[in-house]
Amino acid sequence: MSEEENSMSEIENQEQNGGVPDYIMDLEDVPSKLPSHLQVLKTRVICNMDAPQHTDTLQYSGVYAALRVDNSVRLDSFCNNFKVEVKRFTDDDIEFDMIGIDPAIANAFRRILIAEVPTMAIERIYIANNTSLIQDEVLSHRLGLIPIDADPRLFEYPDNAGGENNEKNTIVFKLHVSCKKGHPRITVKSDALKWLPNGSELIADNTKPNADSKAKTFTSFSCSQGSRPEFSKKPPGPYNLDIILAKLGPGQEIELEAHAVKGVGKTHAKWSPVATAWYRMLPEVILMKDVKDDLAEELVSKCPVKVFDIEDIGKGRRKATVVNARACTLCRECIRGGQEWEDRVALRRVKDHFIFTIESTGALPPDVLFTEAVKILEDKCERVITELS
Amino acid sequence: MDKESLTAPVKTAVDKFQLVPEFLKVRGLVKQHLDSFNYFVQTDIKKIVRANDRIQATRYPHIYIRFLDVRIGKPSITMDGSVEDISPQTCRLSDRTYAAPIVVDIEHTQGSPDNLKKEIKRNIIIGKMPIMLRSCCCVLYNRDEAELARLGECPLDPGGYFVIKGTEKVILIQEQLSKNRIIIDTDKKKNITASVTSSTEKIKTKTTILMEKEKMWLELNQFPKKVPLMVVMKAMGMESDQEVVQLIGRDPRYSLLLLPSIEECTKNGVFTQAQALEYLDSKAKRPMFQNTQAEKEGRAFSILRDVFLANVPVHEDNFRPKCIYVAVMIRRIMDAILNEDAMDDKDYVGNKRLELSGQLISLLFEDLFKSMTTDVKMVADKLLDKSDKAKNFDFSRILVSRDNISPGLERTLSTGNFEVKRFRMQKSGVTQVLQRLSFISALGQMTRVQPQFEKSRKVSGPRALQPSQWGMLCPCDTPEGEACGLVKNLALMTHVTTDEEEAPLISLCYSLGVENMEHLSGEELHTPDSFLVVFNGLILGKHRRPRRFATAMRKLRRACLIGEFVSIYVNEKQCCVYLASDGGRVCRPLVIADKGISRVKAYHMKELKDGVCTFRDFLRRGLIEYLDVNEENNAMIALYEEGATLETTHIEIEPFTILGVCAGLIPYPHHNQSPRNTYQCAMGKQAMGNIAYNQLRRMDTLLYLLVYPQRPLLTTKSIELVGYDKLGAGQNATVAVISYSGYDIEDAIVMNKSSLDRGFGRCIVMKRYVAVRQKYQNGTQDRILRPNRAADPGGNMQILDDDGIAAPGEIIKPNDVMVNKQSPIDTQTHGSIANLPDSAYRSSNSTFSKCHGGEVVDRVVLCNDKDSNMCIKLLVRHTRRPELGDKFSSRHGQKGVCGTIVQQEDFPFSEKGICPDLIMNPHGFPSRMTVGKMIELLGGKAGVSCGKFHYGSAFGEASGHADKVETISETLVRHGFNYSGKDFIYSGITGCPLQAYIFMGPIYYQKLKHMVLDKMHARGSGPRTLLTRQPTEGRARNGGLRVGEMERDCLIAYGASMLIFERLMLSSDPYEVQVCRKCGLLGYYNHKLKTGVCSSCKNGDQISTMKLPYACKLLIQELQSMNIVPRLKLANA
């Protein structure tokens, strides 16, 4: 998961030293570090009772010039300090820590994940018959929102083919369910969608069937998708098989064809590969004073997520300690109850430590999604550089 | 310690909430309508027929027809001679009237006048009565859910309306001043008056007694000028002044006030009854046509007997009851003069009666029935005069052939113009089309109370909230604007009474010790400590121990020996006991308490819960009783059992029942600023959602549905009682209260595009189009052709099916044909109609002209209309996603339009990854003070995190029907949220945390029916009005956008003269005119000579051509037509 930040290397050339001659920096009485109170403000969000403070990061390299501290981003320090630690990794979601990065870039990944990583989603529905209760548009809308388990990297965007629907840009599914007369009602779930590797089977009716060739359908596949090795192993289909699409009463029938194409979440949320992707800054809970005995008990009981614990310091005395700051949800319970509590506990957020969570909808595993996002950001940077040069 | 408190029984707070659903179960939400209609159908109609049961021929009185019985049959329809049962749903779909036959049994004579046979015929249909849905005559009566579903009916639909020609019509509840009661008031000149609006079966009159210039006068329609009251008293046989004074009471103050009137009487020289009658005769209005009988007795006498205080019956010309009645009126006027407090309040709900559909229909039916009998009589007389017809005369045959009842009823119900000629009664707007915009709008309409006053009056009195409305009429639900405070809505537990038999109650009163006033002298009538007993406005007599009498009556009522809605009210100030059993009083159930101890105990409630007993049993066992507004004055009602004292006689069942149906939807209404609740009551009716379970089987002209409606996360008890949780009209949106992007000023909301993509606020608009295959008088008819799709130049035949009608499921393009119809060119001349050639037809396609794109044909229904033409109804469906400018509102009167739609990645997100669906500007809160909305957000947030619905019933915190903010906050904290609901939020744009904690959580949002798509409008050039040639006005006519007066002022101030010229003339109505420079009049352009000619100078010498707005030219000519000659003087510029 430790993806190298290639894009950052481009900045290297423009790196300046903040205009400070090197020898000055080597002098002894020049502070090379910020004083601690400023350091806190620089690296932490202070979450007070009334409002969070110092939430933004200072971008300008010369903000601390008066203190002779260089605030510029240095690639080598970034490379040395940047870390990714995966905390939880399942089929559907991933939680990892991204340490040593600016919120703007973390946010860029989040935004790209939501809006710009492509997936396949059903875009066109050809309804041959729908006698069910659900309206055509609503059914189509529901179908569109089904996550399709097909690797979008194997497909092209539809406009690349000049409007033609071929095997490279379209996956065709068929849905044909009916409820026989006299039978109880049935529920149509997403598992009823059947993949058609040879493309559409419906005849486009505004074209006259030529005598020689086959009748024209809504797609023009030159070969079956089933022959592609990726698909023979795992045929494309809905990721979740239990999404309710419609309910059919006796004698009702739905027959339709659904064409999935590649797209991005910016156009429509159905193409978004993530249920959601977000991050939070690493919580930091600091006891400013020793909290002892009954107060310690009180503090421990205050926190709903058990951030604090009690430590025996001998002689029957107890002291509160912070054991699980990461779990803090910033509910501010521990500092509720007057100024004295606010003085005892300091709630902070580390500005360059992101607990990033990606919940995939299923088209791609969450880790792949992130690498995809990185690639997209890389592309963007490259585009900017080529535009500039 | 005082002994009494020790021996007092223990108070236990019992949760009486369960009574409300039980009450609504037996009563339904619109019981007042159903009860009133049932009363009419079961009792009143029989009374009416019994009162007019005999029709006899004028010349042969022994030839007659007599009605023995009348019944309402099963709803059915007669089609081609066969009778078919119908259900309301079939009526709705096929534009028929849901009516049942009125069946009578008759006894009549048959044969020639000399040889008569009596005969009894049964089951004769004399007309059809529209049937109220769910009334006792309706097929839906007492059906369970499955049976209702089979009939195509929604189980949650309350009924209480009619289906007339396929449209659902409600007879609104009409509010009136109570009849037959003395009302003390002041008139315009600040004179104190006592008026009685008498209403009997025969006549409706208004009698007013007033005190003007220290004298008493009588005002009556029959006397053109007011007449002295003392003369009237004399005319009624009160010749002795002393007797009058005694009747009024011997208090010297009364006599003093009366003296001028008595003197006036003497001055007029009236001393005896005969003199008085003579005097009054001279004052009476000349009748239009001479009535011999009245002439004999003297007009004044008959007026006094029949018109004056018509509600007081006169038996055998005994005027004493009337004298006593007048005396009481005078006494009350004098009380009012001596003491301002004795004035009656017209707006007091106890002085109001609500007239319901049953009463209105009964009035109408009576009128129609009477006119039918006279009609039958006339025809019979005519027939009997012709001797040959008289031979075999069958009365019943005429009866069957005359049917004016069904069209009369149907017309009145469908137009709402209510007319009863006998009483010269004319009302319009009595019925309304049932609004099916949302479930709540339909329910709200059923509980609406329409006022009788004209709405334009600029008085605040009737509009103000009356304390007596408590518990009866909803304090929130009233429209804004002109009808504010006049149109009211019933509260949840209100019941409106129906008439009850009077005679047994009256005799009961006498046997309980009421002394008949006939046997009392005037002196005895007003002895202190004895109270007058007044029953339905009629003075029965007096009682020496009124409180005991009242208690006895109440005991009887609680034991269910007399009707549960009889009200007994002791008025200490007026020394009267008022009993009422008349219809139209509002009342509500209350728990009876003895010395502050509720009679309803926990075990009662348990029995109720277990279904062992019902609400009725509670009434029967005397645990609960109905009190009307007057009797409430005698009761001490505690809100909760805890607050009860020793004096407490009653305890409220649940405080939230003071609100009506619409206000019941609001969570925590008691935390909101009051007008906000009123706004929501109006807006809840415009919210889209579900309408009924059968909504997709209906063919309404316009239907708004939400694609994914939800039930509110924060519910109230009323919501569950009403069924709003099953037919919701809104969605739970996660709302963040931030100002964001500047597109959220003025209450606009910012919406998340991804939420919209996923279906938030998506709605379906269904519109009905109708095409009729007309039959013409010459026998020809329209034909519907199979479309020729190949030869279709415009390409607008593509959606047609082979039957020539648009196929369901097809997507409509503008100008698509919906029915490929052709009409015969010749529809007048008769001739061979069998095989008309194609050339004899012209195309008369109906097309979808106004079309937004994306509309789909949803359903096609064929049915026969009343002229048995084939009717093709198409339902066109349009699914819309919210767009910029669509209107949304929360349940707290906070409406706003969608200001902008923002991508999800730009939206802020919380620590838990939650991204709001919409953003609301915090400036919406301070001035609106809708604290309820904030609590709703908290409760909703707690609800989603702990997985249970929270409640926010009105005033529910004390009884546990609303969750307290503290408990909600505790739940929030337990689930890791901040206790005040404010989250730590990251900006979606910069990625940094926001510098404030953000109030975020779910709020139930309603999408209102106002959508941009239906409203947006702009045009370049387009249609113009015929007369002025200026652009038309309004969107419906594709009108122009007006540069109005103020816009013009701006342009003048700016000096943009050419722009004004262009806007007001070139873009509007430029017109070239020929002006004669000599006479200054307008000429015309002669196209042959190619010159302008002045028609007054008769030549074209000095003609100039100029441009004018056509409207100006029109003005000049119109002035000329009125003999005003405007002349144009031209000069070189």
Ligand code: SF4
């Ligand atoms: S803010 Fe809340 S979660 Fe965080 S430490 Fe304090 S009490 Fe615990």
